[in-house]
Amino acid sequence: MNRRCFLKKSVAATSVIMSSGFMLASCRRALRTDLMGIDNRSAKTGKLAPDFYKILYYASLAPSGHNSQPWFVKMTSATEWIVGSDSNRWLPEVDGSNREAMLSIGAFVENLVQAASVFGYRVKTTVIAQNPFDPNVVKLNISKSKPLDISLQKIVARRTVKNNMLSKELKTSDVNDFSKSVDSHLVYFPGGTDHAGLMDKEAVANYVIQSNNKKAMKELAYWVRLKDVDAKKYRDGLTTDGMEITGMAGWYVRHFMDKKDVMSKAFCDKGIKKTKAQVKEGAGWLVITSDGNTVTDLIETGRRFQRMALSAREKMIAIHPMTQTLEEKYGQKNIKKNHHPGMIPQFMLRVGYLNKYPDPVSLRRPVEWFVRS
Numbered sequence: 001m002n003r004r005c006f007l008k009k010s011v012a013a014t015s016v017i018m019s020s021g022f023m024l025a026s027c028r029r030a031l032r033t034d035l036m037g038i039d040n041r042s043a044k045t046g047k048l049a050p051d052f053y054k055i056l057y058y059a060s061l062a063p064s065g066h067n068s069q070p071w072f073v074k075m076t077s078a079t080e081w082i083v084g085s086d087s088n089r090w091l092p093e094v095d096g097s098n099r100e101a102m103l104s105i106g107a108f109v110e111n112l113v114q115a116a117s118v119f120g121y122r123v124k125t126t127v128i129a130q131n132p133f134d135p136n137v138v139k140l141n142i143s144k145s146k147p148l149d150i151s152l153q154k155i156v157a158r159r160t161v162k163n164n165m166l167s168k169e170l171k172t173s174d175v176n177d178f179s180k181s182v183d184s185h186l187v188y189f190p191g192g193t194d195h196a197g198l199m200d201k202e203a204v205a206n207y208v209i210q211s212n213n214k215k216a217m218k219e220l221a222y223w224v225r226l227k228d229v230d231a232k233k234y235r236d237g238l239t240t241d242g243m244e245i246t247g248m249a250g251w252y253v254r255h256f257m258d259k260k261d262v263m264s265k266a267f268c269d270k271g272i273k274k275t276k277a278q279v280k281e282g283a284g285w286l287v288i289t290s291d292g293n294t295v296t297d298l299i300e301t302g303r304r305f306q307r308m309a310l311s312a313r314e315k316m317i318a319i320h321p322m323t324q325t326l327e328e329k330y331g332q333k334n335i336k337k338n339h340h341p342g343m344i345p346q347f348m349l350r351v352g353y354l355n356k357y358p359d360p361v362s363l364r365r366p367v368e369w370f371v372r373s
């Protein structure tokens, strides 16, 4: 943004700030609750049995890189569904191998299986994709079973949290619980240890590299939904709330910035400053590893991650994936140098206890937008 443009935007901002009634209204943020109630079912999903609709709604609350929601569901019959990978929702610049798309689809499948069990359905899952670019990824066979007593609220309340982490080390009991939910594919590096320091450094260095990559920033800008009108229209991507740009700053960004500004030096510098501050916060890093890199490994790892993430809120633990180190060649090279070849890191997660857990804010597409018959 040049000086003239900044001044123009500042004058506009000031005049709107003066009309405080308007500002109060637009600072009130309830997009997710307004748009995404489970009862907001549209006529188009009328053919779907109510339980199936709900199961897919809960599945869709899964996390995904840039909140691109790379899944679709094809119903080949009432009891056989295919979870697919939507190529329009891949992130070729930062996730050229579709590794993260597969992890996100794994998280979706985990939510789906858990929600189905609450409604009295057992889901047999079979990975059918031969490689991460196949459109059909997981086949689901659904049969009736005894309903399980699992909390759906855990699925609703889970979210990514990036700020206000406390520095207190994670309790051994919490790390052990997390480790159980990922079948022991977990390593914890407490803050202040040498390895956590290395990971902090890598997180910042690779964030900077990515910020200087015009194509990656263009891709990010594509998935950014600064204006409420876009957030409501697309129901995906990164809103100001999702990026934790809140209060006056969020209000300013929503009203006076656009996609072009996301690629500006000022926006990138802000992101780098924020990342440097973030790595100083919290209890260190959790790394989820896998035994291999096949589609089956990645789907299983996404499912494990989600199982862990679903128990984070009750432990008051924030989880913030910081993926740039795994995405950039520089980070990948340094990981190779510092680890034995059998250790394949799939998630680098900054973690920390919170005093107050914020409610989820990111948006999801309605069920009827991702179900194909």
Ligand SMILES: Cc1cc2nc3c(=O)[nH]c(=O)nc-3n(C[C@H](O)[C@H](O)[C@H](O)COP(=O)(O)O)c2cc1C
Pocket (backbone or CB within 6 Å): 061, 062, 063, 064, 065, 066, 067, 100, 101, 103, 104, 107, 158, 159, 160, 161, 162, 237, 238, 242, 320, 321, 322, 323, 324, 360, 361, 362
């Ligand atoms: C595979 C994967 C990679 C992610 N990488 C990042 C990341 O590098 N930085 C970040 O802030 N969030 C990252 N996230 C979190 C997503 O941005 C977040 O899940 C999405 O915006 C939806 O928000 P929610 O988790 O609060 O529902 C990642 C999530 C997944 C599943």
